[in-house]
Amino acid sequence: MTLVHAAGHLMNAQLDPQAGEILRRGVERLGIEVVTGARTTEILGKHTVTGIKLADGRHIPCDVVVVAAGIRANVEVAEASGLEVERGVVVDDQMRCLDEPDIYAVGECVQHRGQTYGLVAPLWDQARVLADHITGRNPQAAYHGSRVATKLKVAGVDVAAMGLKEPEREDDETLVFSERKKGVYKSVIIRDGRLVGATLIGDVRKVAFLMQAFDRGLPLPEERLELMFDLGAPPAEVSAAELADDAQVCNCNGVSKGMITACVADGVKTVTGVVDQTRAGKGCGTCKGLVAQIVEWAAGGAIEEDPAASWYVPGVPIPKPELMRVIRERGLKSVSAVFATLAPGGEEDARSKMGLASLLKMMWDDEYVDERDARFINDRVHANIQRDGTFSVVPQMKGGVTTPAQLRRIADVADKYGVPMVKLTGGQRIDLLGVPKEKLPEIWADLDMPSGYAYGKSFRTVKTCVGSEFCRFGVGDSTALGIAIEERYQGVEGPGKMKLAVTGCPRNCAEAYVKDLGVVAIDGGKWEIYVGGAAGAHVRKGDLLATVDSADEVITLTGRFLQYYRENANWLERTYAFVPRVGIERIRRIVVDDSDGIAADLDAAMARAVAAYRDPWRERAAPVTPGQFRPSLPLIEQPRVPAAGSPQREA
Amino acid sequence: MAGMTTGHRLGPLDDIPVGEGRAYAVGDLKIAVFRLRDGGVRAVSAVCPHAGGPLADGLIDRRLVVCPLHQHTFDLSTGCSTTGQPPLTVYPVRVDADDQLVLEI
Numbered sequence: 001m002t003l004v005h006a007a008g009h010l011m012n013a014q015l016d017p018q019a020g021e022i023l024r025r026g027v028e029r030l031g032i033e034v035v036t037g038a039r040t041t042e043i044l045g046k047h048t049v050t051g052i053k054l055a056d057g058r059h060i061p062c063d064v065v066v067v068a069a070g071i072r073a074n075v076e077v078a079e080a081s082g083l084e085v086e087r088g089v090v091v092d093d094q095m096r097c098l099d100e101p102d103i104y105a106v107g108e109c110v111q112h113r114g115q116t117y118g119l120v121a122p123l124w125d126q127a128r129v130l131a132d133h134i135t136g137r138n139p140q141a142a143y144h145g146s147r148v149a150t151k152l153k154v155a156g157v158d159v160a161a162m163g164l165k166e167p168e169r170e171d172d173e174t175l176v177f178s179e180r181k182k183g184v185y186k187s188v189i190i191r192d193g194r195l196v197g198a199t200l201i202g203d204v205r206k207v208a209f210l211m212q213a214f215d216r217g218l219p220l221p222e223e224r225l226e227l228m229f230d231l232g233a234p235p236a237e238v239s240a241a242e243l244a245d246d247a248q249v250c251n252c253n254g255v256s257k258g259m260i261t262a263c264v265a266d267g268v269k270t271v272t273g274v275v276d277q278t279r280a281g282k283g284c285g286t287c288k289g290l291v292a293q294i295v296e297w298a299a300g301g302a303i304e305e306d307p308a309a310s311w312y313v314p315g316v317p318i319p320k321p322e323l324m325r326v327i328r329e330r331g332l333k334s335v336s337a338v339f340a341t342l343a344p345g346g347e348e349d350a351r352s353k354m355g356l357a358s359l360l361k362m363m364w365d366d367e368y369v370d371e372r373d374a375r376f377i378n379d380r381v382h383a384n385i386q387r388d389g390t391f392s393v394v395p396q397m398k399g400g401v402t403t404p405a406q407l408r409r410i411a412d413v414a415d416k417y418g419v420p421m422v423k424l425t426g427g428q429r430i431d432l433l434g435v436p437k438e439k440l441p442e443i444w445a446d447l448d449m450p451s452g453y454a455y456g457k458s459f460r461t462v463k464t465c466v467g468s469e470f471c472r473f474g475v476g477d478s479t480a481l482g483i484a485i486e487e488r489y490q491g492v493e494g495p496g497k498m499k500l501a502v503t504g505c506p507r508n509c510a511e512a513y514v515k516d517l518g519v520v521a522i523d524g525g526k527w528e529i530y531v532g533g534a535a536g537a538h539v540r541k542g543d544l545l546a547t548v549d550s551a552d553e554v555i556t557l558t559g560r561f562l563q564y565y566r567e568n569a570n571w572l573e574r575t576y577a578f579v580p581r582v583g584i585e586r587i588r589r590i591v592v593d594d595s596d597g598i599a600a601d602l603d604a605a606m607a608r609a610v611a612a613y614r615d616p617w618r619e620r621a622a623p624v625t626p627g628q629f630r631p632s633l634p635l636i637e638q639p640r641v642p643a644a645g646s647p648q649r650e651a
Numbered sequence: 652m653a654g655m656t657t658g659h660r661l662g663p664l665d666d667i668p669v670g671e672g673r674a675y676a677v678g679d680l681k682i683a684v685f686r687l688r689d690g691g692v693r694a695v696s697a698v699c700p701h702a703g704g705p706l707a708d709g710l711i712d713r714r715l716v717v718c719p720l721h722q723h724t725f726d727l728s729t730g731c732s733t734t735g736q737p738p739l740t741v742y743p744v745r746v747d748a749d750d751q752l753v754l755e756i
Contacts, residue, residue: 336688348688348712350724373670373688377708377719380671385719389705625668632674632705633681633698 002033002060004052009036014150014161018178019199022185026157026202029183035060071118073109088116093142095130106130113145122146124254149211151204151251151287157183160207162214164189164197172196175224186228195220195227205230208290212247240293249294250287255280257294264298271295272306312571313356315349316342320359320570327363334369335360354379355571358457358493362566365612372625381629382616383440384455386433389633391440393432395449396490399464399482399502400428406449413446425454427461427499438629441620450615451491457572458493459562460500462486463511467504467521474504476521481551482510485519485558491616492609495569498562502554513541516575517561519554522547527554531561531587532579540576543584546592560599561591563606656743661752664692672716674707677754683707684744684752685716685727693727694744694754700737 003010009020010027024034035054042053043065051061073088084090084098088111095110097103106126108118117123125146132141149162166189167174173190182202188210189197195213200206206228213220213227220227243249245258255278263274271292275281281288312320316338323342332338335356339348353374361368378384383391395410410430414422420434429452435443444451453460462485465471467478482502492498502519503510512518514535520528526547533542545561548554564587569578579587589595591602623629659677661684667673672685674697681697683706695716699706704720711717715724715733723734730739743755 350710350712350715350717351722353710353712371670372668373711376710380708385705385708387702387704387720389703389708625671626666627668627673630673632672632683632707633703 001031002035002062003027004038004040004054004060005034005036006039007036010034011154011159011161014165015159015199015201016166016187018176019165019185019187019201022178022180022183022201023154023157023159025180026183027155030155032155071108073111073116075109078105078109087111093129093144094133095126095143104130104134112143115145117146117148119148119150119251121248121251121254122148147215149214149251151207151211158200158202158204160198160200160204160210162198162211163195165199166197173224175228177228188224188227190220190224193220194218198227208243208247208249212243215247216244240290240297243294249290250278250280252287253279260291260294261298264295269295269299269302270306312359313349313352315339315347315352316356317344318342320568324359324363324567327360333360333364333367334371335374336371337369354457355495358495358571361493362609365608378455380625381437381440382451382455382619383435383437388434389631390434390436392454393435393440393443393447394425394427394429394452394454395447396452396486397429398486398490399462399479401464401479401483402430409447409449413443416446417443426463427452427454428463429454429461437631440629441623444617444620449617451617453491456493457496458491459486459489459498463499463501463515465503465509467502471504473507474521475523476504476525476527477551478502478504478510478519478521481519481527481554484551485555488555488610489559489562489606491613492562492566492606494562494566495571496574498565498575500558511535514539515542516565517558518542519558525549527551529554529557529561532575532584534574534576538574538576543579545584545588556603557592559606559610560602561587563602563609564591567602567605656755659754659756660747661744661754664746664750664752667752670711672707672709672711674705675754677756680756682742682754683716684754685711687711687713687727689713692744692746692752694742695725695727695730695739699723700732700739706739 009015009017010023011020015023027034039055040052041055043049044051044053049063049065051059052065053059075085075089078089079085083100083103089105089109090098090111091105092098095104095106097105107123126143129141129143132138147163151160169191175188177186184202185199187199188195194217195210198210198214210227212218243257245256247257249255249257249260259278260274260280263277268274268277274295275291280291310319311317312323316323318326326342327338330341332341335353338356340346343349354376357374372380381391383393385391414432417435417439419432423431423433425431462482464479464482466474468474468476469479485500485502498516500517501510501512501515503512504521506520506522508520512520513530514533516531516533518530518533520530522528526549528547529545530542531545532540534540546557548557565575565578590598661675664686667684667686669686670688672683675682675684682694683697684692684694686692695706697706699718699720701718701721701723704718706716706718708719709716711727714726716727717724723732723736725732725739728741730741732738745753747753
């Protein structure tokens with residue numbers, strides 16, 4: 001890669017030649033060739049780019065040309081409208097266009113006191129003045145121009161620059177520190193005792209301090225060296241405290257120190273909380289360190305770790321292992337009991353219900369007190385809600401293997417109910433889409449097939465490829481094993497969905513490497529088990545858990561691993577996050593080698609879950625709750641039987 | 652509270668399981684009525700302003716309802732959204748002496 005720059009040194013608008021040279025070395029360290037004083041005159045090549053030609057005749061070969069063209073003010077509309085335009089639309093200190101008191105302009109299209117701005121911070125300043133005018137909050141507000149400071153990373157090198165880059169007058173004071181080997185350069189320019197320019201490369205720790213001095217024209221320390229180095233004084237904490245309230249900390253989003261401290265005073269004691277509310281640090285992110293320092297300082301050092309990170313659900317402030325212990329100790333068997341006993345103020349929290357329901361069902365099996373109102377709608381009606389309030393119906397098709405009779409039944413049901421869309425799923429079964437809620441029990445009755453559990457945080461499917469039953473490459477009976485696994489673990493709920501696959505040889509046609517648990521038949525009658533894979537928004541190849549000799553061992557280890565996952569993963573944590581978090585070695589030790597002696601307990605717990613399985617579609621016989629399948633949209637007014645009391649009542 | 656409102660009987664309170672919501676049509680209005688675990692009842696417009704989701708199917712607690720489609724949340728007493736959406740209309744609803752739900756509009 002070659003960086004071609006027209007001027008004599010890089011960032012010539014902000015940096016002096018010495019600083020530009022230091023930056024150049026930093027860039028070259030990345031393996032990028034830098035050519036300066038090079039004006040490009042031609043791009044060469046007929047059908048594709050072959051290179052560029054420079055004014056001095058040099059020829060640089062290349063395959064791709066990326067042009068950084070900068071910006072020019074967009075003044076077409078203004079010009080056509082007869083407004084005064086030079087390099088930009090000319091405005092006064094109140095952001096009004098010249099001779100047009102009813103027209104305002106702000107932004108990169110604007111020229112103010114001869115200056116145009118291409119950075120965001122001055123535009124915030126202009127917008128503030130404009131807002132004060134048009135809201136009438138401060139008709140005296142005036143914009144005097146912005147003192148431009150840049151703070152950014154260029155090819156991994158920290159660069160900060162503000163004001164003058166070089167001394168202009170005889171009596172301008174300058175200090176320059178240059179350590180070429182380390183790629184560090186610092187210079188300050190002082191005029192009449194005020195900072196009028198500063199440049200930092202490689203080490204930008206003093207930038208907050210310098211920007212404040214630059215912006216506010218503060219008096220400077222007698223010992224000028226203190227502008228560049230912390231001489232014996234404590235560094236970072238001091239600057240967070242010293243910063244004035246109106247000092248701008250985040251340039252991208254215009255957030256001042258005062259706004260951050262106000263947020264903390266309001267009760268937000270985590271860095272992520274402050275960032276969410278003020279948006280400081282959500283632009284380029286270079287100020288995040290300083291934001292964190294200010295939050296810590298404003299919170300008196302009592303910064304909180306983001307609680308959501310360790311709690312199992314947001315409404316109960318307890319991490320999962322501790323939560324399970326307390327639930328067991330106190331015999332809390334319903335979601336409402338957990339809220340009443342463990343939530344702050346005993347308050348229910350709608351967003352915590354699903355996770356708690358899943359946890360309690362897993363812990364108590366048949367003893368779980370199933371409060372239906374704690375179930376998400378999908379789990380109340382055993383179908384997947386669609387965008388229009390209808391539902392999708394996916395009957396079980398174990399291992400992706402079906403029969404003509406099943407297909408005929410599905411086809412008949414689709415016809416009878418006028419199902420708008422019949423589609424094959426990634427899990428190798430058939431989906432009937434667009435089913436109104438009130439039709440669900442009838443459809444289940446007509447299908448007479450068990451639920452495919454395509455809608456819950458639970459065991460989903462076992463994809464298979466044909467395997468040794470028919471495939472000429474198959475070295476294991478993947479379909480039989482896949483069906484056996486799905487038969488055993490159907491419907492087991494968990495902190496996240498569990499998608500499995502069994503493939504008949506390492507060609508992996510069933511994509512077993514990217515499943516929560518994937519089984520691969522290998523030569524010699526053996527099976528490899530992989531865990532923690534994913535192929536959705538996140539893609540991850542699973543880690544090898546074990547290689548075993550029989551299908552029975554696969555089934556046992558599958559159950560044991562899934563149980564370990566159910567007990568230890570956080571709510572909505574898929575295995576692709578859980579496995580690397582715990583570590584495959586540790587998981588292998590516990591699940592395969594039984595290093596913690598809990599294998600028998602895990603097996604027993606899973607066996608209880610298996611025994612507690614009930615096909616939820618049998619609820620078609622009688623609804624569990626009143627109006628369980630009553631439509632929520634669209635609604636038709638029911639004819640009202642005239643009641644004993646008339647509809648006209650006094651308030 | 653006297654004056655222009657009319658009481659509409661929606662049906663028995665027990666038509667709504669505790670902690671859940673059910674949807675009713677009243678004239679042109681589509682209304683979701685929720686039965687809170689503390690015995691209270693709330694009524695709001697049934698259609699989520701975000702993308703038309705069925706609010707009666709949402710999870711609730713004493714304060715909020717969560718739309719099942721995209722998890723937008725609304726205060727059941729004020730109708731205000733806590734996730735930046737336009738507010739719901741809130742309707743006065745009560746349970747009468749015969750355990751019937753009565754909506755005042």
